Amino acid sequence: MSELKIYNSYSRQKEVFTSLTPGHVGMYVCGPTVSGESHLGHARPYITFDVIYRYLMHLGYKVRYVRNITDAGHFEEEGREAEDKISKKAVLEKLEPMELVQKYTNLYHWAMEQFNTLKPTIEPTATGHIVEQVGMIEELINAGYAYVSNGSVYFDVKKYAANHDYGKLSGRVLDDLLEATRELEGQDEKKDAADFALWKNATPEHIMRWKSPWGVGFPGWHIECSAMATKYLGAQFDIHGGGMDLLFPHHESEIAQSTICNHTAPVRYWIHNNMITIDGRKMGKSxxxxxxxxxxxxxxxxxxxxxxxxxxxxxxxxxxxxxxxxxxxxxxxxxxxxxxxxxxxxxxxxxxxxxxxxxxxxxxxxxxxxxxxxxxxxxxxxxxxxxxxxxxxxxxxxxxxxxxxxxxxxxxxxxxxxxxxxxxxxxxxxxxxLGLKSVNEADNSTLQGVMQLLIDIRREAKSKKDFATSDKIRNQLAQLGISLKDEKDGSMNWSFESL
RNA sequence: GGUCCUUUGGCCGAGUGGCUAGGCUCAGCUCUGCAAAAGCUGCUACGGCGGUUCGAAUCCGCCAGGGACCUCCA
The missing domain is CATH 1.10.730 (Isoleucyl-tRNA Synthetase; Domain 1)
Known part of the structure; x- marks a missing residue:
């Protein structure tokens, strides 16, 4: 009996999977940002992790599968324009931010249903966990790994890197990151270019905003996953999944935040799916x-x-x-x-x-x-x-x-x-x-009955060598997009031609 | 520029140092009233150069192409 082996992005090798709590698996997968419609590329992680979820259950594990909905919006380019994706689009479409978020959340759920993916056991939203995120940020400040600047809060990467291996997951070297400084506005709020935002001060035009100990603002991108994963899966859990493009900075930052707050590495197995490309290039807005x-x-x-x-x-x-x-x-x-x-x-x-x-x-x-x-x-x-x-x-x-x-x-x-x-x-x-299902949406008993009738008539015609009638039935059905096939054992099968 | 990954037959893709992956396409055949489907057969590849090895698509080096991340990103 072979055992399950998983390629762990963190160690860069396949490892035998064992769960932290026997019989149980905690799995967190980065879900969609519901500021727009999902595209083909997004389908990959959801289908990939759906199969992983299904397989773990097949193996007998009781799985708590957490997949978040990012509905709080992040910066298009940090510090450059104080507008997050969601509020910007909301203005364009003349919708309330939450109305927009609801619209795309519904659309996303609909698409997931089309793909026959199982629902996660918990699907938390970022906006529903502001309290937890603020709490975590406070812990980080108290621990001395985060600092307040201008109503925003940043994570002190340099300090963290001094006694933790920051960059291990994504194969990054801190010195390189510090060198690769880019000229961006707002950078002066940070002590180091490599620092990332935990909380951002909201400018007046920023619609999505919450009160916090540091003023009115909104959470940084990485903190939601850390806060929600910790809340529902604990300080350390088995599997964290997502696209490879999230390796850095997102998951690297998650590790740093959670490690400080929870005093342990948060994730035991990191799983990352690769990209879907078009003409060899990653599918993406940019x-x-x-x-x-x-x-x-x-x-x-x-x-x-x-x-x-x-x-x-x-x-x-x-x-x-x-x-x-x-x-x-x-x-x-x-x-x-x-x-x-x-x-x-x-x-x-x-x-x-x-x-x-x-x-x-x-x-x-x-x-x-x-x-x-x-x-x-x-x-x-x-x-x-x-x-x-x-x-x-x-x-x-x-x-x-x-x-x-x-x-x-x-x-x-x-x-x-x-x-x-x-x-x-x-x-x-x-x-x-694998979660495959029939592409024939003919679970309609009336249609089934009608088709059976036509098949019977056709069979009778054939037995009388009345091929004009039998061909007519088959040809007319073909025009309607239904193909009728004679099987070798004498039965007849039908299916929709065009899937 | 830095870090990392990748390069397989007409197309898509799997791949453990030695044994035909598979799918699609194409050609031929069988079955069939015809059609479709199905079955059978054929098409044997591993970017280039060098090295390690009895033996490399699979390990190492160099070169070339492509890509990802370094910034929101599945």
Whole structure:
């Protein structure tokens, strides 16, 4: 029995996973900033960590999965313009800040539902935890690692670095950071360029503001995660996840803050997903190459050849390892679309099949190969969540399943145990762990009934060699976007053509 | 400029020093009233140069390309 190994960004190597409290896992994942719509790039961490969450539960852990909503807004460029993203946009859209935040939070939740991600067990908001953040900042000041300047509070990085290894997570050297000083307004409030804001004094035009011991202002970006993670997961917890671009300064700062307040390293395993790229370049606002999720689902974007179903996106993301970059292209997405369809159809066939024992049919080679492929699901997931390899194995099993359905291979070529294990494990991995679901939204019993009627009529016509009628039914349905397939065993299947 | 990562067949991608990953595309065949699907077969790659090794896509060095972070960023 292999054990779960996770690549820890902090140690830069794979480590055997053990949880702090036996049977329980505490996991924190950086959630969205709800100042705008989520794009394809954002989908990656949520799907990646959804699978990790699902897998940990599959392993029997009780997981507390905390994913925050950043609704308090941060600086576009610290110190340069005293306007945070959210309040700026609110003015543009003539909405109350919280109205805007609510709108994008709803949209985000909707998108997550499309992706079939499980809800976190706690989804705290930054604005709902101002008290905790202020409290933590006070602790930092009392400990001597933060100082007040002009109504703002900064973390003293140099002091922290003197007795802690600041920069270890992101591979940074403090001296380099101090040298890389940039000429920014407001920098003079800080003792050192490397210091980061814990609390910012709010200028009059800044709409989101709270009272604090240092005046009216708003929390710095990094403190929310430290405060909320500590509150819900404790001083030290098992897993912290997020995109690789958050490594610095965000997570590095989190470590520093939490270490001082909690007197221990906050996180045992840091997990970071890589970026989704377009033409080899990271998808991001600053590159102007963003494809929003709503656009992806509707196909309404100049870069998109067509609309893509959320499950196709999910599958696309799972087909590569989470620590590799993943390059977007219509070609790649369409390849995923077809692959997913093939896999899902094989899976559905398997579900509908039942074992028929028959003497002397056992194919020892197939039996051995199949059991190995099934057993490897777990092995691959245990190896730093290698979903791509799990899928590869499933694709190797697909021809076996399809051949059984077509009766090219008897079901009894496998032993009853292996066949049933195949059925059971495919269900567990396809649905429970990888979180895939049907792309056919035909859970409509009326439509099911109508289709069954057409299939019956067509079958009768075929049996009378009335091909004009049978073809008419199939062709007309095709025009409606429904494809009808004759299976080799005499049954007929239908599905929506365009996913 | 600093730090780090990466470079695989037509495309996307996995990869442990020795054994065909997988998907998509393409070609051929089988099945089929036809179609679609499915099955089978074929297409055998590892940026360049050098080194270590019995043996390297996999380790080391140099060169070249690409990228990420250093600033909000999944």
């Amino acid at each position: 590159y102007n190459n963003v494809i929003k999720l709503t656009e992806l689902f509707s196909g309404d974007h100049p870069l998109l050849a067509k609309a893509y179903h959320p499950m196709v996106i999910r599958f696309f993301i799972l087909q590569t390892h989470y620590r590799s970059t993943l390059d977007f292209s219509n070609e790649a997405l369409q390849a995923s679309e077809k692959g997913l369809k093939r896999l899902w159809e094989a899976y559905e066939k398997l579900r509908a099949m039942s074992y028929e024992p028959r003497e002397g049919n056992l194919d020892a080679e197939l039996e051995a190969r199949s059991s190995k492929l099934i057993a490897e699901f777990k092995e691959f997931m245990n190896d730093d969540f290698s979903t791509a390899k799990v899928l590869a194995n499933m694709f190797e099993l697909a021809p076996v399943i399809n051949s059984m359905k077509d009766k090219t291979i008897p079901v009894s070529a496998l032993s009853k145990e292996t066949f049933e294990l195949l059925q059971q494990q495919m269900k567990v991995y396809v649905e429970d762990i």
